[in-house]
Amino acid sequence: MPQGGGAACSKKDQRIHKNKPTTDESDVRILFCCVVSHRSRNKSETSRRWTDACLGRCGERSECGQPTDMDAVGRPRSGSPPRKRALMNLRKGVVVGSMVFALVGVLASPPLLLASDHTRAKELLQQTCVHCHRLEGTAESRFKLHAPDLIWAGSKYQRSWLIRWLTGKEAPLYVKGYLWDLTNVPTKHPIVTEAEANALADYFAEHKKDPRVTGGAFDLSKVTKFEVKFGAATYKAxxxxxxxxxxxxxxxxxxxxxxxxxNAGQRYNPDWVYRFGQNPQDFTVHNGEFLADATDPQLRAVIGYLMVQGVPGFQYYEPWTSPEFSKTDVGRGKVLYREYCAQCHGLTGKGDGPAASGLEPKPAIHANMPFDKLPIEYLYNVINHGGVAVGKSPNMPYWGLTIGQQGVADVIAYLRVTFKGIPEAASSAGSEPSAACVQPRKTAMAPNDYLTRTNPVPASAGTVRAGKELFLRTAQPIACVMCHGEQGDGKGLMGGALVPPPRNFTCGEMMSEIPDGQLFWIIKNGSPGTGMTAFGGMPDEQVWQLIHYIRSLAK
Incomplete structure (x- = not known):
């Protein structure tokens, strides 16, 4: 029995159709019957009789009540008068045309075949879903809702997740239930069949689209690893x-x-989440969400952070591999540097621009930085996203929206060609530590509950090795070695550009006076008034491993 549920064409009919080299009325009728019988969901006697009549197997009279002068395969019977045969041929042409037209309609109009699915979906919605969910209306107070609105379900949810959810293959969305109270009993969601879930998903996709959502407003293929980390910080803030x-x-x-x-990355459509984040109150009044005060870069970073949740192996975008970086122009970069960067960093990169006097900490001295040796990822992030985004001073604006991606690429090209750093600083790796030991600092003291902490990770050779790996290579947004140097003496490639200079970890006298908790606090939060980056996204255990390694550098 074919999947469609109708009566199958007989082997004889299929053989006739297969063996005839030309297409005449009998071919069309047999083909049409096969399609209808395979597609039909009606197994009634009426359907079978209609099929038999179509194939001409019902004797001298067809099921429509008209006499026929054709044999079982549609050929004119012998002895038919010419006039009668002419009329019969005319009628045959009309029948053939009608059958072809109907056949094309059946093949080209799947919505007609799915009408029963839509009917079943509407029945489920009206009989079950409406008891908790709203299907129509405008934004309502969160306190008046019993379950999430389905008004925009076709734009909000990814189809694959929706089907898994409806068939009971996903964990509860609301661990404590949807209502805003102190209950701890989640509502058990009804489970439907796979076919019913697909029908509901189809219905939502066709009838429950959100006109406020712009397709392609959030390009998931352009989400970077850095933006996700920045989004995590904004999400928590x-x-x-x-x-x-x-x-x-x-x-x-x-x-x-x-x-x-x-698992938000498997559940929601990013375009809908982006529109929701622009003003959550447009969707659910009194819902407690206030992302509307975030800047667009912050909002996009948060959405990126959410959309990688539950998506293993997410492919992050690397903007420095974009076409803009393959067509950089140092001349354009120089113009942009003079128009924007020189206000603080100075025309010659010495940190003496007209706006520098009012800034604390002072701008980085570009003339002392070997930009051609600095990681392209770090340069892109600090210029495109700004100082705060990489745990540095908010005095460094984010320029991505102002100068665009091509502008960012051109400025980086100019920096790399123009500023090569201090030769003696570049050659100091491996040299003896600087005689300067105790360095004056205005670093704020950590809160008392941090100051009293001691390193909870046991000291061992393995712990020190793990900390060294972070220090030299893997710490993000930038490895410690870039500022503090391979020896930890503050003579890293970027060290000469910072005012005040980086900490000299080899100074035992100074390091012995800094509690573990203070070091932990500074690494996590940065040091205002200095170039010390905040490593807020670094796991606590790694911070403690790093502290073990830093202490091993003291003399």
Whole structure:
């Protein structure tokens, strides 16, 4: 029995159709019957009789009540009068044309065949879903809702996730239930069949689209690894952890009061999430979300952070491999540097621009930095996203929106060609530590609960090796060696550009006076008034490993 459920064509009919080299009325009728019988969902006696009539197997009269002068395969019977045969041929032409037209309609109009699926979807929605979900209307207060609105479900959810959810293959979205109260009993969602889930997904896609959502507004293929880290920091800064659980460094963090977001990348469509983030109150009034105060780069970073959740092996975009970086122009970069960068960094990169006097910390001295040796990823992030984005001073603006991607690429090209750093600093790697030991600092003291902490990670050769790997290579957004040098003496490639200079970790006298908790606090939060980057995204265990290695450098 064919999948469609109708009566199959007989082997005789199929053989006739297969063996005839030309197409006449009988071919068309047999082909049409085969299609209809395979597609038909009606197994009634009426359907079978209609099929038999179509194939001409019902004797002298067809099922439509008209006499026929054709044999079983549609040939005129012998002895038919010429006039009668002419009329019969005319009628045959009309029948053939009608059958061809109907056949094309059946093949080209799948929505007609899916009408019953849409009907079933509407029945499910009206009989079950409406008891909790709203299917129509405008934004309503969160306190008046019993379940998430499905008004925009066709734009909000990814189809594959929606089907898994409806068939009971996904974990509960609201661990404590949807209602904003102190209950801890989640509502058990009804489960439907695979076919019903597909029908509902089709219905949502056709009837529950959000006209406010612009397709392609958020390009998931352009999400960078740095933006995801920046998004994580912004997400936490907006107190999202108070309601949502999410995965962070392999651990589940946050509160279970609202939708779990650890698999958000499999669940939501990024264009819808982006529009939601622009003003959540447009969707659910009094919902506690306030991402609307975030800048567009911050919002996009948060969306990127959410969309990689639950997506193993996500392919991050590397903007320095984009076409803009293959067509850089040093001349254009020089013009941009003079128009924007020189205000603080000076025309010759000595950090003496007209705006430098009012800044604390002072601008980096580009003339002392070997830009051709610095990681392209770091240069791109600090110029495109600004100082705060890499844990540095907010005095460094984010220039990506102002000069564009081509401008960022051109400025980097100019920096790399123009500034080569201090020769003696570049050759100091491996030399004896500087005689300068105790360095004056205005670093703020960590809170008391940090100052009293001691390193909880046991000291061992393996721990020190792990810290060394972070120091020299893997710490993000930039390895410590770039400023503090291979010896930890503050003579890294970027060290000569910073005012004040980086810490000299080889100074035992100074390091012995800095508690573990203070070091932990500075690494996590940076040091205002200096060039010390904040490594807020580094896991605590790695910070403690790094502290073990730093202490091993002291003399």
């Amino acid at each position: 907006h107190a999202c952890l108070g309601c949502h659980t999410i995965e962070d460094n392999g651990k589940l963090i946050g509160g279970p009061q609202s939708a779990a977001l650890q």
